[in-house]
Amino acid sequence: MAYRGTNGSSLFITVLYVVAACRAIPINDLLDRASQRSDKLHSLSTMLTQELDTHFPPIGRMIMPRPAMCHTSSLQTPIDKDQALRVSESDLLSLARSLLQAWSDPLLVLSNSANTLPHPAQSSISNKVQQLQEHSKTLGDGLEILSGKMGPAAQAISYLPYRGGTDLGQDKITKLINFYFLVSCFRRDSHKIDSFLKVLRCRAAKMQPEMC
Amino acid sequence: MMRKAGEIILLLLLPFVMTHADGTHYRMPGKPTLTSCRSPEKETFTCWWEPGPDWGLRTTYALYYRKENSEMVYECPDYRTAGANSCYFNKNDTSIWVNYNITVVATNSAGSTFSDSVDIDVVYIVQPNPPERVTATILEDKGWPFLRVSWEPPHKADTRSGWITLFYQIRVKLEGESEWEMHYAGQQKTFNIYSLRSGGTYLVQVNCKPDHGFWSDWSSTSYVKVPEYYTRERSVWLLIALFSAFIFLILIWLIHMNIRSLKHCILPPVPGPKIKGFDRHLLKNGKCDEVFSTLVVSDFPPTMSSNYEDLLVEYLEVYIPEEHELMLEESKDLHDGFLKSEGSASDSDSGRGSCDSHTLLMDKCGEVKEKQTDQEGGRMGTEAHTQQADWDESHEDMVSPDMSSGRVKTWPSVFSPLPQYSPSPLHHPNTLETAWQQQQHYLSDTLLPADSLSSDLSQAGHNIKDTPSSNYWKFCLSNKRPHLLQTDARWHLQAHSDVNISNISHKEAPACTYLSSLRSTEYVEVQRVNEEDRVLLHPVSSERHDGKDCLQLCHGEDYSKVKGVDIDNVLLLHREVMEEEVDMCLCDNQETNGATESCYTTITPQKPTSCIQAQAMSGYVDTATMFAQPSH
Numbered sequence: 050m051a052y053r054g055t056n057g058s059s060l061f062i063t064v065l066y067v068v069a070a071c072r073a074i075p076i077n078d079l080l081d082r083a084s085q086r087s088d089k090l091h092s093l094s095t096m097l098t099q100e101l102d103t104h105f106p107p108i109g110r111m112i113m114p115r116p117a118m119c120h121t122s123s124l125q126t127p128i129d130k131d132q133a134l135r136v137s138e139s140d141l142l143s144l145a146r147s148l149l150q151a152w153s154d155p156l157l158v159l160s161n162s163a164n165t166l167p168h169p170a171q172s173s174i175s176n177k178v179q180q181l182q183e184h185s186k187t188l189g190d191g192l193e194i195l196s197g198k199m200g201p202a203a204q205a206i207s208y209l210p211y212r213g214g215t216d217l218g219q220d221k222i223t224k225l226i227n228f229y230f231l232v233s234c235f236r237r238d239s240h241k242i243d244s245f246l247k248v249l250r251c252r253a254a255k256m257q258p259e260m261c
Numbered sequence: 262m263m264r265k266a267g268e269i270i271l272l273l274l275l276p277f278v279m280t281h282a283d284g285t286h287y288r289m290p291g292k293p294t295l296t297s298c299r300s301p302e303k304e305t306f307t308c309w310w311e312p313g314p315d316w317g318l319r320t321t322y323a324l325y326y327r328k329e330n331s332e333m334v335y336e337c338p339d340y341r342t343a344g345a346n347s348c349y350f351n352k353n354d355t356s357i358w359v360n361y362n363i364t365v366v367a368t369n370s371a372g373s374t375f376s377d378s379v380d381i382d383v384v385y386i387v388q389p390n391p392p393e394r395v396t397a398t399i400l401e402d403k404g405w406p407f408l409r410v411s412w413e414p415p416h417k418a419d420t421r422s423g424w425i426t427l428f429y430q431i432r433v434k435l436e437g438e439s440e441w442e443m444h445y446a447g448q449q450k451t452f453n454i455y456s457l458r459s460g461g462t463y464l465v466q467v468n469c470k471p472d473h474g475f476w477s478d479w480s481s482t483s484y485v486k487v488p489e490y491y492t493r494e495r496s497v498w499l500l501i502a503l504f505s506a507f508i509f510l511i512l513i514w515l516i517h518m519n520i521r522s523l524k525h526c527i528l529p530p531v532p533g534p535k536i537k538g539f540d541r542h543l544l545k546n547g548k549c550d551e552v553f554s555t556l557v558v559s560d561f562p563p564t565m566s567s568n569y570e571d572l573l574v575e576y577l578e579v580y581i582p583e584e585h586e587l588m589l590e591e592s593k594d595l596h597d598g599f600l601k602s603e604g605s606a607s608d609s610d611s612g613r614g615s616c617d618s619h620t621l622l623m624d625k626c627g628e629v630k631e632k633q634t635d636q637e638g639g640r641m642g643t644e645a646h647t648q649q650a651d652w653d654e655s656h657e658d659m660v661s662p663d664m665s666s667g668r669v670k671t672w673p674s675v676f677s678p679l680p681q682y683s684p685s686p687l688h689h690p691n692t693l694e695t696a697w698q699q700q701q702h703y704l705s706d707t708l709l710p711a712d713s714l715s716s717d718l719s720q721a722g723h724n725i726k727d728t729p730s731s732n733y734w735k736f737c738l739s740n741k742r743p744h745l746l747q748t749d750a751r752w753h754l755q756a757h758s759d760v761n762i763s764n765i766s767h768k769e770a771p772a773c774t775y776l777s778s779l780r781s782t783e784y785v786e787v788q789r790v791n792e793e794d795r796v797l798l799h800p801v802s803s804e805r806h807d808g809k810d811c812l813q814l815c816h817g818e819d820y821s822k823v824k825g826v827d828i829d830n831v832l833l834l835h836r837e838v839m840e841e842e843v844d845m846c847l848c849d850n851q852e853t854n855g856a857t858e859s860c861y862t863t864i865t866p867q868k869p870t871s872c873i874q875a876q877a878m879s880g881y882v883d884t885a886t887m888f889a890q891p892s893h
Contacts, residue, residue: 088472097472116360117330127355130304130424237358240384240473244424247472251423261423 077253086188087243094236109226119234139202140246146240151209167221288316290367293376299388302417305342310365318369324348329360357383387474390415397465397485408454412467426472436462457487
């Protein structure tokens with residue numbers, strides 16, 4: 050009997066501790082961390098784009114697919130500030146999560162292609178793609194935790210499949226162009242994620258107006 | 262015919278001529294170029310272009326754009342707001358995360374020229390306006406001024422909602438300088454700058470940058486003047502200088518005080534040969550007994566020997582043979598030994614038991630040492646020996662060891678390389694030497710434990726060097742003399758030692774009789790000086806059992822000392838007395854023995870005290886008795 054009592058009390062204490070611990074990190078702090086991560090993600094993609102630009106064939110720009118061809122373009126996102134500020138927190142988070150989720154597969158493709166990319170800065174590019182994958186994964190996990198605190202609407206993720214296949218192209222030019230195109234799509238989407246999270250951060254940090 | 266062809270040619274060439282005459286008229290405009298497009302707040306944007314050469318013709322420029330998802334081409338809505346050669350897109354026309362394809366067209370009468378197209382996304386071209394309302398003020402922090410810069414974000418940038426996140430940067434420089442001092446301020450809107458120059462004027466500027474965008478232009482310059490706090494700095498330096506000078510002086514003084522120890526530390530003296538307890542300087546001075554005093558180990562002979570009881574000789578049968586003259590040789594060795602012995606033992610009171618006779622000699626020893634050479638010392642030694650012999654001869658009583666509480670036990674010299682001491686008297690000449698040697702050791706041993714007494718000696722202010730010298734004389738002598746004394750003498754010495762010890766310890770002798778009898782053996786008289794300048798001593802054989810002796814003993818003044826050597830080479834001994842009362846027994850003894858000692862002759866039975874008193878402070882005294890008092 051005494052043993053059971055001890056068990057029960059220790060369990061209670063454990064639960065209490067977990068609850069206390071869970072409450073220890075407030076949402077604004079979580080959002081701050083998430084926005085920092087997304088900021089880093091976007092910076093990486095920008096640097097990647099600039100590196101690709103250094104040795105990009107001019108003709109490639111001519112035959113570059115249009116941005117509307119990005120696989121995530123079907124997702125309806127706000128196109129100006131007023132629209133963005135009217136979206137609810139849960140929806141914003143949902144959008145961010147959906148976009149992030151849509152890139153898990155294409156990043157793999159990018160990573161594979163980066164190993165054999167016909168580009169002088171191939172190793173650096175490959176390294177950056179690797180980092181993109183890591184940050185993306187971490188951010189996804191963090192957003193998942195956040196969504197748990199923000200209601201069921203935040204949990205909904207739109208499915209945006211990538212249909213580009215595992216191979217970016219046969220010849221060098223095509224490979225390079227497709228690679229560049231994918232990276233540009235990712236750059237934009239990462240900027241969207243970053244903006245949404247920063248808006249969420251400022252909304253949550255009512256106690257810290259100096260942050261925003 | 263020819264005329265017709267020329268006219269035709271002329272007609273054909275006319276338009277060309279006319280065209281060349283007015284070349285610019287039909288020149289297409291130069292190609293314009295889009296220089297930049299910027300959005301200050303991610304809500305609107307402006308594009309600027311650079312027009313090409315217009316050939317003097319009126320050229321109009323138009324900007325057309327196409328959004329990424331539609332094929333519709335729109336013309337720039339506002340050419341004026343942003344100035345010349347610009348196109349301003351207001352909020353309604355601006356979409357973010359949308360690619361714009363922008364082209365500028367220059368048109369003149371000759372035609373139109375298209376510029377290169379540019380694809381832009383508004384979110385990538387953000388460059389905010391400079392921060393506004395930059396204020397720089399001087400505040401004080403505990404008396405030290407600092408510069409506080411504060412500003413506000415550009416009013417167009419919406420940082421409150423988080424639409425734009427701005428990071429700030431400050432640059433400061435003194436008036437007249439060329440280099441700016443940059444400070445990154447992060448997202449905060451105030452910044453403090455310390456370490457200002459007193460009395461200087463500072464220029465301050467601030468700019469900002471969005472999280473993913475371009476740095477803005479620098480804000481307008483703010484001027485701020487730092488008040489004077491120059492004097493305080495100066496006084497601080499002055500204080501520091503004074504303090505340093507003070508510390509420096511103290512250091513110098515400390516070094517000066519400790520210069521010797523520092524020298525010793527830094528340049529340690531080269532150590533010479535060192536025998537523990539051996540002082541070379543004393544050797545130079547010729548103080549024999551002092552030199553060896555520290556060599557003599559206090560616990561040697563071992564007091565905790567298991568054979569202690571066996572070795573302990575409490576009292577001895579003393580047999581004094583008829584001939585007890587000592588033939589003492591004066592030898593260099595003796596002298597050396599004497600000197601050495603003189604220099605060594607600090608205290609020889611225990612040995613002084615048998616050395617009681619030495620009291621007569623000790624005086625002499627000291628004086629001799631001062632004035633003379635080793636010969637005197639040799640004589641002293643001989644005298645000591647003769648004294649001992651006398652003691653041995655005269656003394657017939659047993660010395661009870663119980664007499665003295667502090668008595669030092671005497672042992673045969675088992676600890677020495679000499680043959681084992683045997684209690685039975687040895688009449689062999691060989692054994693005699695051995696006995697002597699043993700005795701010597703024995704004496705020294707007895708001397709040794711009396712270190713405390715020696716300390717008392719020094720306390721009492723006695724002349725220590727006299728004390729050990731006598732003992733050491735014996736040592737010196739005994740080493741060289743195979744037959745210095747008869748074996749009996751040895752016994753006597755021992756007895757005497759015991760007696761002395763007892764005397765030392767007990768100031769008041771319980772058995773006066775005993776003491777008096779001891780006293781009878783104490784004195785040695787110089788018989789004569791032989792041809793070799795050797796003092797021949799023989800013990801005084803008188804028996805003392807008088808009350809006078811008792812008195813003397815009771816008072817503890819037992820030993821006569823050598824006063825000096827007169828012209829006839831007579832050893833002058835006199836007895837030194839601590840107490841005033843003196844037993845004239847000594848004198849009697851002397852007289853009976855016919856001692857030539859002046860002291861004895863001078864001493865009258867009626868007035869022994871005077872004699873003794875006269876010599877009270879001159880030299881060797883039986884330190885044992887002297888110190889018996891303090892020990893008690």
